Amino acid sequence: MKFQVDQGKAENYACELLLLFSFDSSEEWEGSIRLIDTKWKGFLSNLMKQKDFKGELYECQLLYTQGALPAKRILLTGLGKREDFDLEKWRGASAKAGKFIRDSGIQKFAFPVKTFGVFPEDELAEAFVTGLLLGVYQFNELKTLDRDKIKEIEEGVLLGETPEDTKRIENGIKTGRIISESVCMARDLVNGPSNQVTPAILAQRAEKISKEHGMELQVLEVSQAEAMGMGAFVAVAKGSEEPAKFIILDHHKGKGFDTIALVGKGITFDSGGISLKPSEGMDRMKDDMSGAAAVLGIMEAAARLQLPLHLVGIIPATENLPSGKAYKPGDVLKTLSGQTVEVISTDAEGRLVLCDALSYSLRYQPKAILDLATLTGACVVALGDYVTGLMGKDEALIKRVEEASAKSGEKVWRLPLWDEYSDYLKSDTADFRNVGTRAAGAIIGGIFLSKFVEKIPWVHLDIAGPSNIEKEKPYTPRGGTGVGVRLVVQMLRDWVKGS
Numbered sequence: 001m002k003f004q005v006d007q008g009k010a011e012n013y014a015c016e017l018l019l020l021f022s023f024d025s026s027e028e029w030e031g032s033i034r035l036i037d038t039k040w041k042g043f044l045s046n047l048m049k050q051k052d053f054k055g056e057l058y059e060c061q062l063l064y065t066q067g068a069l070p071a072k073r074i075l076l077t078g079l080g081k082r083e084d085f086d087l088e089k090w091r092g093a094s095a096k097a098g099k100f101i102r103d104s105g106i107q108k109f110a111f112p113v114k115t116f117g118v119f120p121e122d123e124l125a126e127a128f129v130t131g132l133l134l135g136v137y138q139f140n141e142l143k144t145l146d147r148d149k150i151k152e153i154e155e156g157v158l159l160g161e162t163p164e165d166t167k168r169i170e171n172g173i174k175t176g177r178i179i180s181e182s183v184c185m186a187r188d189l190v191n192g193p194s195n196q197v198t199p200a201i202l203a204q205r206a207e208k209i210s211k212e213h214g215m216e217l218q219v220l221e222v223s224q225a226e227a228m229g230m231g232a233f234v235a236v237a238k239g240s241e242e243p244a245k246f247i248i249l250d251h252h253k254g255k256g257f258d259t260i261a262l263v264g265k266g267i268t269f270d271s272g273g274i275s276l277k278p279s280e281g282m283d284r285m286k287d288d289m290s291g292a293a294a295v296l297g298i299m300e301a302a303a304r305l306q307l308p309l310h311l312v313g314i315i316p317a318t319e320n321l322p323s324g325k326a327y328k329p330g331d332v333l334k335t336l337s338g339q340t341v342e343v344i345s346t347d348a349e350g351r352l353v354l355c356d357a358l359s360y361s362l363r364y365q366p367k368a369i370l371d372l373a374t375l376t377g378a379c380v381v382a383l384g385d386y387v388t389g390l391m392g393k394d395e396a397l398i399k400r401v402e403e404a405s406a407k408s409g410e411k412v413w414r415l416p417l418w419d420e421y422s423d424y425l426k427s428d429t430a431d432f433r434n435v436g437t438r439a440a441g442a443i444i445g446g447i448f449l450s451k452f453v454e455k456i457p458w459v460h461l462d463i464a465g466p467s468n469i470e471k472e473k474p475y476t477p478r479g480g481t482g483v484g485v486r487l488v489v490q491m492l493r494d495w496v497k498g499s
């Protein structure tokens with residue numbers, strides 16, 4: 001879908017469809033909607049008076065102007081109460097309008113950005129484009145039947161009134177497009193099945209990104225990882241015939257910018273290994289590389305946004321399968337850190353591949369490490385599928401993530417990593433076990449990882465809940481969500497502004 005910017009007045013603008021937004025009272029109307037109402041002899045305010053359109057959040061009403069205006073149709077979309085309005089609702093309303101337009105088979109629309117003066121034009125345009133592109137996302141590349149029924153919007157024109165407006169709108173569109181395309185790339189990888197999205201394919205995607213943006217790429221084979229001492233990553237990879245890859249993407253190496261390491265769990269299929277999962281719902285475990293997909297999305301977005309940061313993306317990618325060669329409960333593994341781990345469950349494989357990746361990240365001496373991982377079912381039980389579990393001990397870094405969460409609308413909720421929890425990981429034969437009891441499962445995952453980051457500020461994002469959703473949300477269709485990309489990109493943008 002294309003976005004264009006034009007300068008003009010909505011009431012004089014000829015188009016297939018003019019998109020207008022309204023709070024739940026016409027008293028609140030400003031700018032274009034008020035001028036159009038006047039030109040249309042109070043038609044819109046009459047609708048409100050008669051309660052045919054109430055302006056409730058996400059309500060959509062299509063109108064035919066019958067020559068009263070140069071625009072052929074008007075789509076009114078509700079924003080609800082003005083006092084409850086924020087950018088998150090705005091992204092949702094933009095998505096709802098986009099889906100309504102797409103499903104009506106209308107291919108072009110225009111939207112006057114100055115319909116209400118709550119946010120500056122660039123922020124409004126960015127959130128509009130983000131909400132709309134994320135809302136109309138569909139994953140249908142693997143469907144061969146009825147392809148002619150797939151509907152898509154061709155073009156949206158964002159109208160500004162002055163040259164300054166249009167400049168700000170253009171900037172907003174550009175940023176919104178970069179971020180949402182990066183999220184959609186991550187969604188495609190998550191939605192892709194494990195016979196297509198293999199560790200080698202993740203490495204290929206990393207290569208594409210590295211070539212397009214001049215990043216340095218290293219892809220370690222299992223033999224190299226073994227030679228380096230990554231005993232935990234290698235153990236998980238042993239049960240699979242699909243070659244595992246340890247991927248390192250390095251952006252802005254040697255430029256003197258702050259270094260931030262991003263580590264993403266890249267289990268392209270998690271059967272549980274010898275501690276096999278029940279078969280019901282196992283198909284979902286193709287999404288166990290959502291952290292890896294997010295890291296690729298973040299790297300791509302950061303490069304396109306030209307953020308002055310040295311970013312290192314680290315992705316341990318492998319399948320977790322049972323076989324005659326697979327690692328087993330009771331095995332003791334020597335990790336890259338030198339610490340040893342007793343495997344209690346081969347299904348707690350995420351923390352094993354991640355611990356070596358976290359240790360590896362330390363060689364960059366980063367200012368911060370963030371890991372993103374579909375780590376525990378316990379986090380889904382605790383927080384549901386709306387919220388990412390946020391864990392860490394560095395208050396300043398936690399605060400940065402919480403602030404980015406409020407801005408991006410990607411919800412996070414903190415779980416504690418108190419020292420007492422370490423007792424659950426005591427082992428008779430090794431330094432740690434890889435699981436505790438059933439208690440505090442998400443936290444124990446975080447505690448385990450904390451043993452591998454030394455003193456570097458680090459946060460762990462358990463995205464097991466929001467990475468893949470059953471029921472759509474206003475701008476997030478069912479399936480892989482690309483969660484983490486917008487959150488971390490926002491944090492990185494703020495980091496650049498603040499430093």
Ligand code: BES
Pocket residue numbers: 270272288345347348349350374375376377378380435436441464465
């Ligand atoms: N990939 C799973 C976690 C998961 C579960 C993600 C549900 C998304 C939805 C992870 O590898 C796993 O199996 N974790 C175990 C840990 C346990 C053995 C301590 C779990 O959650 O049961």
Ligand code: ZN
Pocket residue numbers: 270272346347348349350
């Ligand atoms: Zn598992």
Ligand code: ZN
Pocket residue numbers: 267270288347349350374375
């Ligand atoms: Zn897993």
